[in-house]
Amino acid sequence: MRTQKCHGRVITTVVGCTALVLAVTGTAQAAHRPAPDRQVLPANDGWAAAGTGTTGGAAADAAHVHTVTDWAGFKAALADGGNQPKIIKVKGTIDADGPGCASFEAPGYDFDTYLKTYDPAVWGRDKNLDGEPDDSPEGLRRASQAAQDAYIKANVPANTTIIGIGKDAGFKGASLQIKGVDNVIVRNLSLESPLDCFPQWDPTDTADGNWNSEYDSAVIYGSTHVWMDHDTFTDGAHPDSTLPYYYGRIFEQHDGELDIVKGADYVTASWNVFEDHDKTILIGNSDSASTAAVDRGHLKVTFHHNLFSNLVERAPRVRFGQVDSYNNHFVAGDGYSYSYGIGMESQLVAEHNAFTLPEGAKAGSILKKWKEAPLTADDNYVNGELTDLIAVHNAQVPTEILQSGAGWTPTLRTRVDPARAVPGIVDHCAGAGKLR
Numbered sequence: 001m002r003t004q005k006c007h008g009r010v011i012t013t014v015v016g017c018t019a020l021v022l023a024v025t026g027t028a029q030a031a032h033r034p035a036p037d038r039q040v041l042p043a044n045d046g047w048a049a050a051g052t053g054t055t056g057g058a059a060a061d062a063a064h065v066h067t068v069t070d071w072a073g074f075k076a077a078l079a080d081g082g083n084q085p086k087i088i089k090v091k092g093t094i095d096a097d098g099p100g101c102a103s104f105e106a107p108g109y110d111f112d113t114y115l116k117t118y119d120p121a122v123w124g125r126d127k128n129l130d131g132e133p134d135d136s137p138e139g140l141r142r143a144s145q146a147a148q149d150a151y152i153k154a155n156v157p158a159n160t161t162i163i164g165i166g167k168d169a170g171f172k173g174a175s176l177q178i179k180g181v182d183n184v185i186v187r188n189l190s191l192e193s194p195l196d197c198f199p200q201w202d203p204t205d206t207a208d209g210n211w212n213s214e215y216d217s218a219v220i221y222g223s224t225h226v227w228m229d230h231d232t233f234t235d236g237a238h239p240d241s242t243l244p245y246y247y248g249r250i251f252e253q254h255d256g257e258l259d260i261v262k263g264a265d266y267v268t269a270s271w272n273v274f275e276d277h278d279k280t281i282l283i284g285n286s287d288s289a290s291t292a293a294v295d296r297g298h299l300k301v302t303f304h305h306n307l308f309s310n311l312v313e314r315a316p317r318v319r320f321g322q323v324d325s326y327n328n329h330f331v332a333g334d335g336y337s338y339s340y341g342i343g344m345e346s347q348l349v350a351e352h353n354a355f356t357l358p359e360g361a362k363a364g365s366i367l368k369k370w371k372e373a374p375l376t377a378d379d380n381y382v383n384g385e386l387t388d389l390i391a392v393h394n395a396q397v398p399t400e401i402l403q404s405g406a407g408w409t410p411t412l413r414t415r416v417d418p419a420r421a422v423p424g425i426v427d428h429c430a431g432a433g434k435l436r
Contacts, residue, residue, distance in 0.1 A: 034058075036187065036435055037065075037087045037163050041227045044412050046268030046302025046324065054225040054268070056161035056185030060085040067165070071096050071174070075154055083158040083181070090162065090169045090189060096152045097173030101197035104151065106143035113137050118201050120247055125203040138200070145198040145214065152194055152215065153177050156184055164188035167433030172236065179221040187229045188435040191217040192236035193277065196253045201246075210249055216256040220264045232273040232432040233257035239276050254278065256314070260321075261285040265298040273431035275309040284319025287344045287371070295320040296345065302412065303328055305422075307430040308339065313368070317341030323348045324410040327417050329426040330355045330366070338368035340375075347406045348375040350389065354422040355382045363387055364396025374403040381419045 033039070041054040048054040057064070064086040066077035077088045114137040116122070118129065132138035152173055156162065158181040164170055170190030178184050196213035203209040217233050220226050235254060244251045257274055259282045260267055274280050284295045299321025308315045310333035316323065318341060330339050330353065340350060355366055363382045366389055367375075377389040394401050417425055428434075 037089060037161060041185070041268060042414060045227075045414050046270065046304060046412050047266045047300040047322075048225050048227045048268035048302070049412050050225075050266050050300070052183075052225065054183055054185060054227045054266075055159075056183060056227070057085040057087040057159055058161065059159075060087045060161075065089070067091055068094070070094055071098065078154060078156060078160070085159040086157075087161045087163070090164045090171070091166075093168060093170050093172060093190070094174070095172045096154075096175075097148075097195065099151070101148075104144050104147040104197055106140045106147065108135075109140040109144050110137070114141060114201075115246060118203070120203055120209060123203060125207075125209055128202050128204045129200065141198050141200065145196070145200075148197050149214065155179060156186075157181055159183050161185040161187070162189065164190070164432060164435075170232070170432060174217070175215045176218040177221065178219065178223045178226055180223060182224045184223065184225070185227045185229070186218065186231060187227075188231070188432050190232045190234070190432040191257070192234055193217050193238070193254050193257060195238050196255070199252055208249060209247060211246070211252045213252050213255050215254075216259045218258050220258070220260045220267055222262045222264055224265045226264070226267045228258065228267070228269045228272060230271045230430070230432060230435040233275065233277070233280075234273070235276045240278055256280060256282050259283075259285065260299060260301055260316075261295075262291075263294045263298045265300050267301040269301070269303050269306060271305045271426075271430045271434075273307045273309065274311060274315065275307070276311075278312040280308070280311050280314045281316035282314055283316050283321045283323060284343065284346075287319065292320065292344070299323070302410075304413070305417075305426050305430060307331070307426050309333070311336070311339075313337040313339075314341055315339045317343055317368075317370070318346035318348050319343040319371075320345045321347070322406075322408055324413070325350045326352045326410075326413065327419070327422050327426070328353045329423045329430075332357045332361055334358075336361055337365070339366045341368045341370055342373050342375055342402060343370040344373065345371070346373045346375070347408055348373075348377075349406050349408070349410055350375065350377045351379050352416055352419040352422070353380045354419055354426075355380065355387075356423065357383055362392075362396050363389070364393045367393045367402060369393075369397075369400035369402050372403070374405045374407065376404065376406040379419050381422075384420065386419075 194215035199211040
């Protein structure tokens with residue numbers, strides 16, 4: 001039996017069993033802790049604690065503390081005061097795509113015409129649509145997508161804390177752009193994935209073609225010192241299972257839940273829920289030489305105490321970065337492909353995690369090799385059994401042999417919980433509405 005504090009709670013668990021008791025406590029430490037909107041990332045809490053640490057808008061004066069209830073008010077609060085420290089409290093669920101898809105359509109755009117024009121039986125599969133003129137169906141789609149882009153994206157400035165109030169705060173259809181800034185905190189928000197109204201058909205993407213969409217729930221692009229904590233990322237009312245098919249391919253209207261790209265650095269993602277999604281988290285978005293020049297030596301990210309539930313892949317997929325992933329719980333569902341994607345020059349350390357796989361899913365699929373890149377994977381449990389993820393992968397997928405040894409040892413960790421206790425801790429404490 002052991003006791004684990006969880007943001008104002010004590011969790012007593014019997015390790016290896018499902019018994020779990022929650023008891024609210026009032027410790028002296030909690031009594032002296034700042035209010036959640038003024039809290040900063042604790043020392044040593046992942047890569048975002050490196051160097052100057054991450055304080056967000058904790059130093060904001062009264063004039064730069066805002067409570068917002070709608071999309072226009074949220075954007076106005078973000079713009080107020082430039083990079084001065086600011087705190088934005090989100091009350092209730094804010095709908096960022098309220099006007100609906102029709103409101104973004106360019107004059108003359110017609111989806112049925114688009115489908116007829118680019119039907120593979122007419123257009124073929126050997127040329128993409130990039131050269132189509134502005135007055136073509138594809139050009140009108142581009143213009144329509146640009147209108148949606150301008151509306152649903154919100155640029156987050158430096159020195160900002162965005163925090164949900166209570167248990168039901170968040171955004172539907174928003175794309176938070178944390179781009180080229182330093183020192184941002186995003187906490188206690190439910191983020192329902194944006195639904196791209198105007199995906200592009202690419203007949204050359206695979207032998208059968210693909211619909212490609214824009215918009216992640218949150219993008220950390222060239223930014224540093226970012227803390228994502230107690231957020232819930234979900235497809236919500238629009239999972240992929242509800243999406244139609246055209247040309248025999250799913251009309252994909254989702255991109256990622258959280259992407260960390262273009263030289264971003266010093267990020268900690270803790271106590272979040274990532275659920276019901278396909279391509280979930282991308283760290284480094286390309287193998288190209290130009291991308292390598294930007295990303296190499298950056299993309300330092302920590303994931304701890306997150307719940308990854310009913311995902312298909314990319315939890316995360318890693319290129320270049322030194323990624324520390326510990327004390328996370330991965331719960332696989334139907335359609336599961338893999339959790340960790342091992343990509344170009346990645347240096348992943350995956351330790352003290354728990355995996356719950358359904359009957360028929362093989363432990364060897366937890367890792368997916370895209371490029372030769374050694375990793376460290378120690379003390380991980382699969383369905384309650386200690387499992388050498390690299391060894392089982394190599395045995396079950398002998399055409400993709402992985403090497404052990406990421407070449408570095410994480411030091412920026414606070415408490416590390418026993419891997420067998422992780423499901424009981426994480427499942428009860430991660431996600432929006434559970435911040436204490």
